[in-house]
Amino acid sequence: MAKLTLADLRKMREEKQKALDMRDASNKDIQVIVGMGTCGIAAGAKETFTSLIDTLTQKGLTNVLVRQTGCMGLCHSEPTVEVVAPGMPTVIYGHVDAATAKDIVEKHIVGHELIEGKILDKPSVDIVKNA
Amino acid sequence: MAYESYVLVCGGTACCSGGGDKIVEAFARELESAGLKEKVQVVTTGCLGFCEQGPIVKILPQGTFYVQVREDDVKEIVAEHLVKGRVVQRLCYDPEQAKKLVAEANIPFYQKQYRIVLRNCGVIDPEKIEDYIARDGYKAIEKVLFEMTPEQVVEEMLKSGLRGRGGAGFPTGMKWKFAQQQPKGQKYMVCNADEGDPGAYMDRSTLEGDPHSILEAMTIAGYAIGASKGFIYIRAEYPLAIHRLQVAIGQARELGLLGDDILGSGFSFDIELRFGAGAFVCGEETALLQSIEGNRGMPKPRPPFPAVKGLWGRPTVINNVETLANIPVIINKGAEWFSKIGTATTKGTKVFALTGKVNNSGLIEVPMGTTLREIIFDIGGGIRGGHQFKAAQTGGPSGGIIPPQFLDTPIDYESLAKIGSIMGSGGLIVMDETDCVVDIAKFYLDFTVDESCGKCAPCRIGGRKLLNYLKKITDGRGTEQDIKDMEAICDAMNKASLCGLGQTASNPVRSTLRYFMDEYMEHIKDKKCRSGKCSKLIQYKIDPAKCKGCTMCARKCPAGAISGTVKNPHVIDPAKCVKCGACEATCKFGAISHG
Numbered sequence: 001m002a003k004l005t006l007a008d009l010r011k012m013r014e015e016k017q018k019a020l021d022m023r024d025a026s027n028k029d030i031q032v033i034v035g036m037g038t039c040g041i042a043a044g045a046k047e048t049f050t051s052l053i054d055t056l057t058q059k060g061l062t063n064v065l066v067r068q069t070g071c072m073g074l075c076h077s078e079p080t081v082e083v084v085a086p087g088m089p090t091v092i093y094g095h096v097d098a099a100t101a102k103d104i105v106e107k108h109i110v111g112h113e114l115i116e117g118k119i120l121d122k123p124s125v126d127i128v129k130n131a
Numbered sequence: 132m133a134y135e136s137y138v139l140v141c142g143g144t145a146c147c148s149g150g151g152d153k154i155v156e157a158f159a160r161e162l163e164s165a166g167l168k169e170k171v172q173v174v175t176t177g178c179l180g181f182c183e184q185g186p187i188v189k190i191l192p193q194g195t196f197y198v199q200v201r202e203d204d205v206k207e208i209v210a211e212h213l214v215k216g217r218v219v220q221r222l223c224y225d226p227e228q229a230k231k232l233v234a235e236a237n238i239p240f241y242q243k244q245y246r247i248v249l250r251n252c253g254v255i256d257p258e259k260i261e262d263y264i265a266r267d268g269y270k271a272i273e274k275v276l277f278e279m280t281p282e283q284v285v286e287e288m289l290k291s292g293l294r295g296r297g298g299a300g301f302p303t304g305m306k307w308k309f310a311q312q313q314p315k316g317q318k319y320m321v322c323n324a325d326e327g328d329p330g331a332y333m334d335r336s337t338l339e340g341d342p343h344s345i346l347e348a349m350t351i352a353g354y355a356i357g358a359s360k361g362f363i364y365i366r367a368e369y370p371l372a373i374h375r376l377q378v379a380i381g382q383a384r385e386l387g388l389l390g391d392d393i394l395g396s397g398f399s400f401d402i403e404l405r406f407g408a409g410a411f412v413c414g415e416e417t418a419l420l421q422s423i424e425g426n427r428g429m430p431k432p433r434p435p436f437p438a439v440k441g442l443w444g445r446p447t448v449i450n451n452v453e454t455l456a457n458i459p460v461i462i463n464k465g466a467e468w469f470s471k472i473g474t475a476t477t478k479g480t481k482v483f484a485l486t487g488k489v490n491n492s493g494l495i496e497v498p499m500g501t502t503l504r505e506i507i508f509d510i511g512g513g514i515r516g517g518h519q520f521k522a523a524q525t526g527g528p529s530g531g532i533i534p535p536q537f538l539d540t541p542i543d544y545e546s547l548a549k550i551g552s553i554m555g556s557g558g559l560i561v562m563d564e565t566d567c568v569v570d571i572a573k574f575y576l577d578f579t580v581d582e583s584c585g586k587c588a589p590c591r592i593g594g595r596k597l598l599n600y601l602k603k604i605t606d607g608r609g610t611e612q613d614i615k616d617m618e619a620i621c622d623a624m625n626k627a628s629l630c631g632l633g634q635t636a637s638n639p640v641r642s643t644l645r646y647f648m649d650e651y652m653e654h655i656k657d658k659k660c661r662s663g664k665c666s667k668l669i670q671y672k673i674d675p676a677k678c679k680g681c682t683m684c685a686r687k688c689p690a691g692a693i694s695g696t697v698k699n700p701h702v703i704d705p706a707k708c709v710k711c712g713a714c715e716a717t718c719k720f721g722a723i724s725h726g
Contacts, residue, residue: 002387003385003386003387003390004386004387004388004394005395006273006277006394006395006396009264009269009386009388010273012261012264013264013265013267013268013269013270016261016262016264016265017265035253037252037335037336037339037340037371038332038335038336038339038369038371038372039332039336041371067256068256068257068258069252069253069254069255069256069257069340070251070252070253070255070257070336070339070340070341071253071339071494072252072253073249073252073253073336073493073494073495073496074491074493075492075493075494076490076491076492076493087133088192089137089192089194112133112134113134113172114134114137114139114172114174115174116174116175117142117174117175117176118176119139119174119176120176
């Protein structure tokens, strides 16, 4: 990528903002976001991540974007996974091991049902005021 | 099959004991008879963190939040809310019995956190610069480079009231001003990412979750003070944070957001990483500079302050990670906005790594002036396992221990100093009645004795002597004179040590002596540790009335300290006992106790 001018940076910000708002990165309308700070990784977030990718590949689902992010602050329940899917409430799951990750794909994404006992709710959006 | 609504029932311990499981059953029953079984899913969740109003039920997607729900209420919720779409007002959370609120976002309980520093953590992909840019990233640098003079930037920082989050709380704008006023020439901007307090991980998480915010802030600082070069001093045991910083620096250079002529403004700035080997003293700014220069990390007397004579003798500003993470937001939203958050003397927010005996350990950010009670009991969900709150420790080895009577003190730099602790970098360790304060003081002294660089005598010798006294007391050999000696040493260390490490190393001892003298006296006079932590003061005893003579304990005892014959009460020989507790754990009759 070439060096940005001021105009380039502003254009880029506008475009990326739209993409983020539409939550539509290259025809993927569902986002699965894995907390991968040191706390998450120590609790097994890498296995969770792999399990998500494997299950999605197995099911042939191409409309799901799996992203990583930093610590969500819920260190007591790592690994944490946030699922944003149209028509479903946005949910954060806690203690997501490889098996739960498989459930997220099979039950939440395919079956449109929430997973029993793993929901942490959504403090970072509903609850916490962002600057 | 697709569900249209979801009923979340809190499955936390408190709610379950309040009848949460019955509520789940009731919902299943009522939904079935209303013919909604296929349309509404009932799910048990983890603790929703509002135990005093439990059991809690939340209906999604509307986000309606019902509190103190009884089994009998379920029928009404199903008939009114789920069938007819009407909120059951009488069950909604309502703190003042006034206006009935429906949305969870309106509940003050949940609004105690306020994210400035952690604005992007857990939201963006830290390895994608585009994600950061989309959330107003590098917007502050635009404003600074094209619309503001360096003097205006410093003025803005001064007006904002931002103070150093590394612990000491020196006004950031002032630091910048000193460096700016130095004659032109090579100057340096340094980020202190040498986070070393036990139990603290705010800076690590910020760097891992939002590395670009630090790069942007350092560039702003560089512009303000006239530095073209920045260093991030980070400890080598943070490999993920280092990796993400390296990725971020690479991306920023590629896009021309670091390097020569940033965005065509004519201003050039670049950042390099320097790795620390984990010495605690290198978090002290003069020792940190020594370490960057390749020397042994030892503090130097100040003045001259680094802002005048720092790295390689040149004017240098050193800011902590959390301080820096505030800066782009202050530039974007303005000093006035920032100065409205917090208390009279301390503006903005503070990130805490909440750990110890608390239910929801984690990373939190609250406005200054929030009380410890709000942090520990509201956000942290209270003490784990139904234990009692005994004390909170802030500021790590340089901080103090805060007893329950100060739970309602609004937190800022001054209020914490007044009660004998410090803000520190943000470690907050919660303790319950199973923790011994003398043992805690010993733990911290052990740490500072290990980490003292040894350059000055008060810290090197004083720390060791304090530790020896504490060991003596926890071993049951302490005297009342020891307390007097300890107080004198604390005072000397505080007054005569060269750097912050030695000056504050006695804080854990001073604060425990101040608030928990009765426990010290118990150790000394009664040879007793009420928490049972000091193993040398524990005595195991067999109650002859309860002992059935089953011989289980004698067989389990690794030291051969228990004797007795079958069907007759056994006896423990205190001289042989190693206080492992195996006998107590194995006794089926509750005949063995310790105290």
